[in-house]
Amino acid sequence: MALDKQTVIEALTDGIGVHFGRASRRSFYHQLDRLERDPVFRDSTAEEQQCLADLLALAAFYQCVIVPVNSSANFIDVLRRAGATHLRVGADKLDERYADRALAVTARFNATLRQAEIPEKLLTYATLNHFVRSARHLIRGDEE
């Protein structure tokens, strides 16, 4: 079974625009290149490898899209405490309404993760080594 490197990252990035899309895809393919050289990955079954690659796509999207969107919403909270009502970034006005939408995006994505029983922490791995070992452990369940 050949590794399908496209379907999940395309599902995640088709329709989110060039900026977020490009950042997510670049991050994913960069990490995938390293993942394919990892001994634990190479030692995994084809099904496990597919699962690891899909999780890596989710992690790239999470890090490149969900994280900055969520933290910009948090910044609105800091601004309010300092007497400002909204953030202006160039021509864009980021206000409470924006923060609510941003938090809704995060909540919906986290719900998708929960549905698939993917721990959020797995997507924010410290190093690729940690990721591949934690992910394969989860995939194998109690067998390891």
Next chain:
Amino acid sequence: MSPWIDRQVLIRDTREFVRAHGLFLRRNGRRISSLVEISVYNSIVRYYESLGFQLAGENLGPKRSFRYKLIGSGLTENHSYFTAKKGAATFHILHNILIQSAHHEHLYFTADVVVANQNGSTTRRLQNGRRHSFVANPDLVTFAEVKHLHPYPGGIFSFMGLVLEFMPGFVNKTYDISDSGNQLCPVMAFTGPASAHAELIKEALAERYGINISFNTSSTFGQLTGFATMKKYSERKSPSVDLVPLRTSRRFSFD
């Protein structure tokens, strides 16, 4: 072996997610780098808040908007920033502003986040008639660089060049780095997770110099964390090198 993801369901769910929120992401995607910088700016602002400083938004725009500065050019007075005050101490927490070299008074670099002392930024008129704002080197408390990338050796070593040019005291150890201080040493933050090699470079450099390198800020929603273990200093005793005066008649400002 039982993969716990039903791949087809996952793909269907992600497509539904994009259908529901794609418009919002398309509209805000062009600000991705700014959003990442804002996260780190936010962290540093919150760091001062955690030390008991009172925060105030300065230069707020119409309807009390916080006007985020996107590029290095532009005057401080036209953009918003935070001040942190506690007793007699005041710090200006600025973003995307020029900082002046420690070695030459007309060499500048735009740092993503800059903390300045009570003097804040300086605005001067250049010989070409244009004005520019910058933080004079003696007023520089610390700076942070943010990269929305995976850590890579070139990026980390380049940061050392910036420290050497703008705050060389952290390289030649003329600043007093002590546990009692609460001013952060210069910070380099990468959003992406590190390779083993990048981790090794970070450890080796941090052992030798007064710097903070932070990886994988994505894992903390873009925030810098671990301030308790970051390198700090108590006071900047004196400029570590004498500024070289300008020798030519032509002056430049850099973005």
